[in-house]
Amino acid sequence: MARGPDGAGGGTGVSLADQLFNPDSIGDLAREYSVLPGFDPDRFLGEVLPGLPGTPLLARLDLIADALERQLPRAFPAMAEVLEAAMPPELDPSLKDNDFGRFIHAVPGVLAVRHGLEDHRERALDLLHRATRRFSMEFYIRPFLNRWPDETFARLERWVEDDKYHVRRLVSEGTRPRLPWAANIRTDPERPLPLLDRLHADDTRYVTRSVANHLNDISKIVPGAVTSRLVQWAAEDRQTSKELGWITRHALRTAVKRGEPEALRLVGCDPDVAVAADLTVAAPSVRIGAALEFEVVLTAEAPVTAMVDYRIAFHRPSGRVAEKVFKIKTLKLEAKMDERVSARHLLKRNASTFTWHPGPHRLILQVNGIDRAEARFGVTD
Numbered sequence: 001m002a003r004g005p006d007g008a009g010g011g012t013g014v015s016l017a018d019q020l021f022n023p024d025s026i027g028d029l030a031r032e033y034s035v036l037p038g039f040d041p042d043r044f045l046g047e048v049l050p051g052l053p054g055t056p057l058l059a060r061l062d063l064i065a066d067a068l069e070r071q072l073p074r075a076f077p078a079m080a081e082v083l084e085a086a087m088p089p090e091l092d093p094s095l096k097d098n099d100f101g102r103f104i105h106a107v108p109g110v111l112a113v114r115h116g117l118e119d120h121r122e123r124a125l126d127l128l129h130r131a132t133r134r135f136s137m138e139f140y141i142r143p144f145l146n147r148w149p150d151e152t153f154a155r156l157e158r159w160v161e162d163d164k165y166h167v168r169r170l171v172s173e174g175t176r177p178r179l180p181w182a183a184n185i186r187t188d189p190e191r192p193l194p195l196l197d198r199l200h201a202d203d204t205r206y207v208t209r210s211v212a213n214h215l216n217d218i219s220k221i222v223p224g225a226v227t228s229r230l231v232q233w234a235a236e237d238r239q240t241s242k243e244l245g246w247i248t249r250h251a252l253r254t255a256v257k258r259g260e261p262e263a264l265r266l267v268g269c270d271p272d273v274a275v276a277a278d279l280t281v282a283a284p285s286v287r288i289g290a291a292l293e294f295e296v297v298l299t300a301e302a303p304v305t306a307m308v309d310y311r312i313a314f315h316r317p318s319g320r321v322a323e324k325v326f327k328i329k330t331l332k333l334e335a336k337m338d339e340r341v342s343a344r345h346l347l348k349r350n351a352s353t354f355t356w357h358p359g360p361h362r363l364i365l366q367v368n369g370i371d372r373a374e375a376r377f378g379v380t381d
Helices: 016-020 023-033 041-051 057-069 076-085 103-116 121-131 142-147 149-159 165-173 193-199 205-219 223-236 241-251 253-257 261-266
Strands: 275-281 285-287 291-300 304-314 322-333 339-346 359-367 370-380
Touching: 016 057, 023 041, 023 057, 023 103, 041 057, 057 103, 076 103, 076 121, 103 121, 121 142, 121 149, 142 149, 149 165, 165 193, 165 205, 193 205, 193 223, 205 223, 205 241, 205 253, 223 241, 223 253, 223 261, 241 253, 253 261, 275 359, 275 370, 291 304, 291 322, 291 359, 291 370, 304 339, 322 339
Parallel strands: 285 370
Antiparallel strands: 275 291, 291 339, 304 322, 304 359, 359 370
C-alpha cells in the first residue's frame, strides 16, 4: 500500500481506495454510528455508497464526513461529544508495531479540522487525542500546528508522556516535516527535536519507527542536526543499544545514500579507510529489457565494514545526465584480502521512475560513500 492515496495497493489489482472504502467498511461505520439516537444508517449508506466509484481515497473521507455531519449536531462541542460516543474500542495496547487502525476512523479528524480549528481549538484537540487511539490523527494535527503552533506544541508536550503509545507516536508522526500524503507544516524542522529526545527511548517500535522516519526527514533539510542528536542519544544511554542502532541506521538511510561521512561513521562504515576496487562489466553494451552484469574485486588497507553501492549515470537525449544510487550489500573486508562481489541490474523497459534511452552510460562503484571505480557501457534498444 505504499504507492499513494490513489494507487493500487498490496499487489491485488484493486485500488487502495477500494480496499479501504467499500460497502463492507462503510457498512461497519454505519453500524458504529447507529448507537447514536436518531441516526439513520440507511440514509447514511444511501448518501455515501453511490459516490465511492471513481472518487480518490482522501476525497472519500470528505464524502463520508459530508454525509455524517448532516446527521450530527451543528454546534461543534455537541458534535465532538457524539463522535466520541460512537468511537469503536481503542486499538490493542499489547501490540508494539504497525497498529495503524482502520482508515474509516479518520472521519473525526476531518470534522475536527472543519469545525474546531478556528473557534473550538481546545475541544478539537481533545477530540484528536481520543480519536488517535483508534486511527492515527497525524494528518489532522497539522492544520492546528500551522494555525496555533504554540498552543498545539503545548499539547504535544503533555502527550509525549501519555500512557497510550498511539498518542505518543502522534507527537512524532504529526510533526514530521515531510509526512507522505500530508499537508506541509510551517514549523521550524528542528522545533520537534526536544520531543524526539523524550520519545527515542520509548519501548514501542511503533513510536521509535516514527522517530527514525522523522529524523530521516530532517536529515534532508538540516543534516548536521540529526547526526549530532544521535551522538547525544548514544551518550545518554537511555535506549537499548540494539534499538538505538536500528533507529540510527533507519534515520540515516538518506544521509548514508548521499555518502555523508559522519553518517557513515555512525553506522560503522569508515569512509577514510582506503579501499581499492577493480570493476568489470560483463559486456560492453546491454539492450533494454536485459540485465547489466558486473563484478568488483575489493581490497582494503585495514579491516573495515564496507557498504557497497553503485550509481548509474543515465544518458538522456537532451544531453542532461541523471544519476540514481542502488544498493549492493554491506560486508566485512579483511586487511589486504580480496573480496569478490557480483551484481546485476535489470534494464527494465517502462520503469515507473525513469526511462532507459539508447546511448552511453556510466557505472560508478561506491564503497562507504566514496567513488572507488567506474566503468562505461552502452545501452541499445
